[in-house]
Amino acid sequence: MEIKEYIKELPMRAVKPRGDGSFTVVPQMSQGQVAARQLAAIQSVVEEYGLPGIRVTAGQRVMIDGVSADILREVVEKVGPVGDVFRHKVQSCLGTTGCRLAMQDSMGLAARMEEFLKDYSLPTKLKSSVSGCSMCCAESLIRDIGLIGRKTGWTVSFGGNGGKRVRQGDVLAQDVTEIEAFEIIGKALDFYAENAKVKERTARFAERVGVDAIKKAIFGE
Ligand code: SF4
Structure with missing residues (x-):
């Protein structure tokens, strides 16, 4: 499946394409809360794929930047739930x-x-x-x-x-x-x-x- 179609299949706002050809993966989060298991999964993918780290946003989420197309599916699968459950955060x-x-x-x-x-x-x-x-x-x-x-x-x-x-x-x-x-x-x-x-x-x-x-x-x- 093409990357564009793959992203469309994911929950809303799960993956954002970046201008440099990389992607940002957005773990699922409500009111800025991160469960211990989710935190461990995020740390694990950052370390495993040598990603720069995470970015905490003003919208009470974390973003995993710098994910290249060849590892996008693996990062999404390993990091746990991604994107938004609800339409209006x-x-x-x-x-x-x-x-x-x-x-x-x-x-x-x-x-x-x-x-x-x-x-x-x-x-x-x-x-x-x-x-x-x-x-x-x-x-x-x-x-x-x-x-x-x-x-x-x-x-x-x-x-x-x-x-x-x-x-x-x-x-x-x-x-x-x-x-x-x-x-x-x-x-x-x-x-x-x-x-x-x-x-x-x-x-x-x-x-x-x-x-x-x-x-x-x-x-x-
Ligand atoms: S608005 Fe600020 S001071 Fe008031 S309950 Fe919330 S965090 Fe506390």
């Missing part, structure tokens, strides 16, 4: 898993949100993150969907972006439960999916239609 901070300032379980909510978002077909990519307190270490206010934990519940923001035109997301609700937060996010995404232009990110969409229109679609008059 959700980042998070440590939250109550280990941060003394945490007000909420950000890692748990991020994992459940990946599951919640899995069936959403959207105009373009969606970046989401969950922070366990108002310190906002997961930079939730500059994500398409942001959740921030408070003692009394979750703050939900929409339309943030940390790219070349930075935008702080609009706060849609505060002190809501997880179930309420998902309902709000679902309605915001339905409105976005129905009304956004092709490839229009939520930040540009929110600027164009205005936060009042988004809130009206969610909460009514």
Whole structure:
């Protein structure tokens, strides 16, 4: 099988071709967690094939760069699960898993949100993150969907972006439960999916239609 077809058969974002003809292999990872067995497998392929090492990304993943075409299949098979299980990845901070300032379980909510978002077909990519307190270490206010934990519940923001035109997301609700937060996010995404232009990110969409229109679609008059 040709390399291109082989890559297409793999899960989403498992292998990225590089400009120099080599490939980057992306081990499967959620909220930046790496199991001991997976860590050992990554170390083993790096050593066995004399690869340069790994690269930790801002998106809470590790990448194995410099994989040549002749060893790509072997590296993918040996490194364990690769690519993304869910269509829309959700980042998070440590939250109550280990941060003394945490007000909420950000890692748990991020994992459940990946599951919640899995069936959403959207105009373009969606970046989401969950922070366990108002310190906002997961930079939730500059994500398409942001959740921030408070003692009394979750703050939900929409339309943030940390790219070349930075935008702080609009706060849609505060002190809501997880179930309420998902309902709000679902309605915001339905409105976005129905009304956004092709490839229009939520930040540009929110600027164009205005936060009042988004809130009206969610909460009514
Ligand atoms: S956002 Fe809060 S809970 Fe999360 S890592 Fe930062 S300080 Fe800790």
